Amino acid sequence: MALFDVYPLYDVEPVKAKGLYVYDKYKKKYLDLYGGHAVISIGHGHPTYKKALRQQLNRIGFYSNAIQNPLQHQLADEIIAQSCCENYQLFLCSTGAEANENALKLASFETGKSRVIAFKNAFHGRTSATVAATDNPNINAPLNAQHQVSFLEFNDLESLEATLKKGDVCAVIFEAIQGVGGLDEPTESFVVEMEKLCEKYGACLIADEVQSGFGRTGTFFAYQKYPIRPHVISMAKGMGNGFPIGGVLVRPDIKARYGMLGTTFGGNHLACRASLAVLEVLKKSQLQPHAKDMGDYFVENAKKIDEVKKIKGRGLMLGLEFDHEVGEIRKKLIYDHHIFTGGSSNKNLLRILPPLTIEKKHFDVFFDALKKCLT
Numbered sequence: 564m565a566l567f568d569v570y571p572l573y574d575v576e577p578v579k580a581k582g583l584y585v586y587d588k589y590k591k592k593y594l595d596l597y598g599g600h601a602v603i604s605i606g607h608g609h610p611t612y613k614k615a616l617r618q619q620l621n622r623i624g625f626y627s628n629a630i631q632n633p634l635q636h637q638l639a640d641e642i643i644a645q646s647c648c649e650n651y652q653l654f655l656c657s658t659g660a661e662a663n664e665n666a667l668k669l670a671s672f673e674t675g676k677s678r679v680i681a682f683k684n685a686f687h688g689r690t691s692a693t694v695a696a697t698d699n700p701n702i703n704a705p706l707n708a709q710h711q712v713s714f715l716e717f718n719d720l721e722s723l724e725a726t727l728k729k730g731d732v733c734a735v736i737f738e739a740i741q742g743v744g745g746l747d748e749p750t751e752s753f754v755v756e757m758e759k760l761c762e763k764y765g766a767c768l769i770a771d772e773v774q775s776g777f778g779r780t781g782t783f784f785a786y787q788k789y790p791i792r793p794h795v796i797s798m799a800k801g802m803g804n805g806f807p808i809g810g811v812l813v814r815p816d817i818k819a820r821y822g823m824l825g826t827t828f829g830g831n832h833l834a835c836r837a838s839l840a841v842l843e844v845l846k847k848s849q850l851q852p853h854a855k856d857m858g859d860y861f862v863e864n865a866k867k868i869d870e871v872k873k874i875k876g877r878g879l880m881l882g883l884e885f886d887h888e889v890g891e892i893r894k895k896l897i898y899d900h901h902i903f904t905g906g907s908s909n910k911n912l913l914r915i916l917p918p919l920t921i922e923k924k925h926f927d928v929f930f931d932a933l934k935k936c937l938t
């Protein structure tokens with residue numbers, strides 16, 4: 564039977580992975596600077612992770628959300644301890660889109676309103692409300708057009724206030740560093756004012772940390788560079804190091820009621836155990852400060868390459884912008900030098916989203932290869 568053909572694929576078939584490397588069926592070794600799209604946070608096949616999942620599978624792998632599951636409480640406590648998001652409440656699901664869909668739904672329940680403010684070039688997922696809040700007509704079906712969404716530019720406070728003033732906005736959703744859109748960031752003063760305006764006009768502020776969360780940018784969440792306390796924080800990718808898990812942190816002033824949100828798979832035993840193992844490694848190996856240090860090392864080296872017009876991002880959510888498209892460079896990197904990298908909707912941007920366990924020697928290999936690709 565044919566697969567429903569929606570993905571343009573590279574001709575590589577990984578069969579094994581360890582640390583920073585992925586191995587194909589011919590035993591060829593690839594350096595993974597893409598982390599399966601910012602998912603592999605603690606490295607492929609980390610021993611702590613494998614042991615935790617194996618042990619959990621031998622006890623109980625799954626049961627639905629109809630029973631007591633102390634692992635969910637343990638996970639909530641550990642996320643709060645590491646993120647310092649004091650008193651937030653945790654709801655677990657399985658993907659980034661599901662986390663954002665629940666975040667938007669919560670905002671609508673909370674405010675009784677339905678318009679969403681999102682930003683140009685945002686990517687929030689492919690479910691009903693999240694894709695409507697994603698600035699890409701190619702992935703929006705007529706069904707999704709029923710949502711009321713206003714797309715604004717980052718840093719345009721005037722339009723933000725004018726839209727909020729109309730009184731029908733339930734949520735402002737933003738990425739502190741845009742992932743798929745190409746690593747653009749709002750200014751600190753805009754973010755701080757945006758929070759104030761949300762409070763003034765009774766809208767919820769949602770920080771989409773699906774890609775940037777769990778230590779990737781050097782702080783636990785990327786928005787934490789700013790002194791704000793969003794109503795809802797969504798997370799997913801790095802949370803499970805490949806095990807599908809997502810979640811939302813909900814500010815304590817938003818009250819839960821039975822049936823408000825729900826899912827069959829979210830927060831199951833294996834998923835919680837995977838995320839607890841990620842958090843254990845993040846803490847023990849001090850991967851948050853390490854991400855910052857490695858990001859600084861990357862930037863230092865990127866500055867030496869004349870062809871690089873702009874260096875974007877922070878920590879290990881990074882991009883190199885050229886004055887030409889990077890498709891050919893990515894192909895050369897993967898087929899000639901065996902290095903995985905990422906693209907974005909900005910065709911001139913090469914994205915780097917490696918496991919947080921990366922070391923300087925891996926970046927040295929990358930820069931040598933990049934220089935060869937550019938000559």
Ligand SMILES: Cc1ncc(COP(=O)(O)O)c(C=O)c1O
Pocket residue numbers: 658659660661663686687688689738742743771772773774775799800
């Ligand atoms: C910022 C952001 N939000 C949401 C999503 C959607 O996550 P998922 O693909 O797990 O549904 C993505 C995926 O790339 C993302 O980068």
